[in-house]
Amino acid sequence: MARTKSNYKVLDYRNNVGFAKSCYSKGEVIVLIVFLRFKSLSREDVWLLLRYLFILLAGLLFFNQKAIAQEIRSRSVVVMEASTGKIMYAKNPDLRCMPASTTKLMTAIVVIENANLKDIVTVSRNAARVLPHKVGLREGDKVSIEELLNAALIGSANDAAVALAEAVAGSEETFVEMMNKKAKDIGAINTRFVNASGLPGKGQYTTAYDLAKIMAYSLKYTRLKKILGTRVVEITTENGKEIFLKNTNRLLWANDDVVGGKTGYTRWAKHCLVFAAERQQDTLVVALLGSPSRENLWREA
Structure with missing residues (x-):
């Protein structure tokens, strides 16, 4: 289930999602998966992913502000x-x-x-x-x-x-x-x-x-x-x-x-x-x- 690469023990995110969910919050699981995927992504893919995350966070902040205003x-x-x-x-x-x-x-x-x-x-x-x-x-x-x-x-x-x-x-x-x-x-x-x-x-x-x-x-x-x-x-x-x-x-x-x-x-x-x-x-x-x-x-x- 786990593999060693360059002397670092890394979770296999495909096979250990259930374990991760039981130990971490949803936000922490997402961050963990993104972190692990960075090792196999090109520089261009990383920038695209970061751009996507930025847009996602901006949207969440916007809708959270609207939700507060409605309350x-x-x-x-x-x-x-x-x-x-x-x-x-x-x-x-x-x-x-x-x-x-x-x-x-x-x-x-x-x-x-x-x-x-x-x-x-x-x-x-x-x-x-x-x-x-x-x-x-x-x-x-x-x-x-x-x-x-x-x-x-x-x-x-x-x-x-x-x-x-x-x-x-x-x-x-x-x-x-x-x-x-x-x-x-x-x-x-x-x-x-x-x-x-x-x-x-x-x-x-x-x-x-x-x-x-x-x-x-x-x-x-x-x-x-x-x-x-x-x-x-x-x-x-x-x-x-x-x-x-x-x-x-x-x-x-x-x-x-x-x-x-x-x-x-x-x-x-x-x-x-x-x-x-x-x-x-x-x-x-x-x-x-x-x-x-x-x-x-x-x-x-």
């Missing part, structure tokens, strides 16, 4: 290398989707760049009356910019987002103009905001690609990155009101590599998430929009 149920997904902007994976990266509360990431960027975090804000009636998700701010409450950022990013509070917009720009409308300008400056050219909270609004949209770019940009601000990665916090208004906040980003408990992110949900936008993960010197940003269920969102993330 992903979120409407738009991007995995991006934060430092270079290189796309590691994408599904419908430029599909316009409603951003829901991932909008608050841009709200926070504009606030960080245009306000003193220690400044005290008096909550307006307009901000206090925002629905649905809120932390219970009341008209006349006095809260620092930093505490409002905690409420907007950790607790995903819409009332806090509107209070921030009014504090920075005088009105939410003017603040939204600042948000849209910043989006364009970052390179998020397929993004348009109509409010600071992410509540449904006509003409408000983003893409997974743009959202990943916004997340990558936000990481340059140490304070913002720290807030996005905070699991729980208690904020206190100047009036003495204490508000406990738990981060809506479940990944912060499930994966130590995750350094922060922002969730979002409305009935129209479905479930959304953008987050960053670090391992050694590498930082990846993942954006998912339009996931059909919360369970599916966390599974895909």
Whole structure:
């Protein structure tokens, strides 16, 4: 069954395939057979065989990528290398989707760049009356910019987002103009905001690609990155009101590599998430929009 040639003991692949199958995987058997056949092939035949194998592997990789895309149920997904902007994976990266509360990431960027975090804000009636998700701010409450950022990013509070917009720009409308300008400056050219909270609004949209770019940009601000990665916090208004906040980003408990992110949900936008993960010197940003269920969102993330 075995023969010796040039002092090397070689398996007879024709007579020992059954043995090989019992000891090796299918892939290893193929490699073994190819290796053994090289001894009897001409140089031209070897190059033809290598060319065939290359085409075969390329096809397998292509169809495997398509299979992965079919398994992903979120409407738009991007995995991006934060430092270079290189796309590691994408599904419908430029599909316009409603951003829901991932909008608050841009709200926070504009606030960080245009306000003193220690400044005290008096909550307006307009901000206090925002629905649905809120932390219970009341008209006349006095809260620092930093505490409002905690409420907007950790607790995903819409009332806090509107209070921030009014504090920075005088009105939410003017603040939204600042948000849209910043989006364009970052390179998020397929993004348009109509409010600071992410509540449904006509003409408000983003893409997974743009959202990943916004997340990558936000990481340059140490304070913002720290807030996005905070699991729980208690904020206190100047009036003495204490508000406990738990981060809506479940990944912060499930994966130590995750350094922060922002969730979002409305009935129209479905479930959304953008987050960053670090391992050694590498930082990846993942954006998912339009996931059909919360369970599916966390599974895909």
